[in-house]
Amino acid sequence: MHSKNGYLYFFFILVFSFLCKTTNATTIDFDDLDPNDLDGYQLRDEYAALGVIFDAGYLIPFTSGNAVTGPGVYFIFTGELPTYVSFISNNIDGLKNSAIAKGPNGYEEHIITEGWYRGTFPDDERNTPYVPNQQIVFRSEFGISSIGVSSQTTPFIDNLIFHYTKGVVPEPSLAILFILGLSGALFRHRKLSCKK
Numbered sequence: 001m002h003s004k005n006g007y008l009y010f011f012f013i014l015v016f017s018f019l020c021k022t023t024n025a026t027t028i029d030f031d032d033l034d035p036n037d038l039d040g041y042q043l044r045d046e047y048a049a050l051g052v053i054f055d056a057g058y059l060i061p062f063t064s065g066n067a068v069t070g071p072g073v074y075f076i077f078t079g080e081l082p083t084y085v086s087f088i089s090n091n092i093d094g095l096k097n098s099a100i101a102k103g104p105n106g107y108e109e110h111i112i113t114e115g116w117y118r119g120t121f122p123d124d125e126r127n128t129p130y131v132p133n134q135q136i137v138f139r140s141e142f143g144i145s146s147i148g149v150s151s152q153t154t155p156f157i158d159n160l161i162f163h164y165t166k167g168v169v170p171e172p173s174l175a176i177l178f179i180l181g182l183s184g185a186l187f188r189h190r191k192l193s194c195k196k
Helices: 002-019 174-195
Strands: 024-028 052-062 065-077 084-091 097-102 108-112 134-139 146-151 155-164
Touching: 052 155, 084 097, 084 146, 097 134, 108 134, 146 155
Parallel strands: none
Antiparallel strands: 024 155, 052 065, 065 146, 065 155, 084 134, 084 155, 097 108, 097 146
């Protein structure tokens, strides 16, 4: 009886591991570069080995280390396209930043951060209180090929994270968790029935 339990637990662990595939995440905090070493502080292919090239963006010291800024920030993913991209967004004037992600199969997603629009009255319904260090997250099962960030003034981005998910989404779905829970309950019921 004890060996049956061992086999069943091994089976559950094996199934759960298979269904919850891991991802290959890349994190770039830009603190590994010295802005003074860049020509005009402009980022280009410094992170090409990690799969991302900057077409627009300048590296500058920021409150918590280096950040990327510009009139606009634009970067392109090369090779295998990530299915998940996130980064921290700031604006020293408290204005809204606009981020647009594009990818295969017509994927396009637009996110606008909290903040104000320049040239509007404070009670304008489009204005919201500014929130520092807002996290922008994009997901696309087909991959994300490029992201552009702009603002009415100067946007800042930091802590760029992206990963490639092969197969299933990394978090287990509700159905998988339900099946595992139901299997465990049935096993426990069967075990209690055998003791009677």
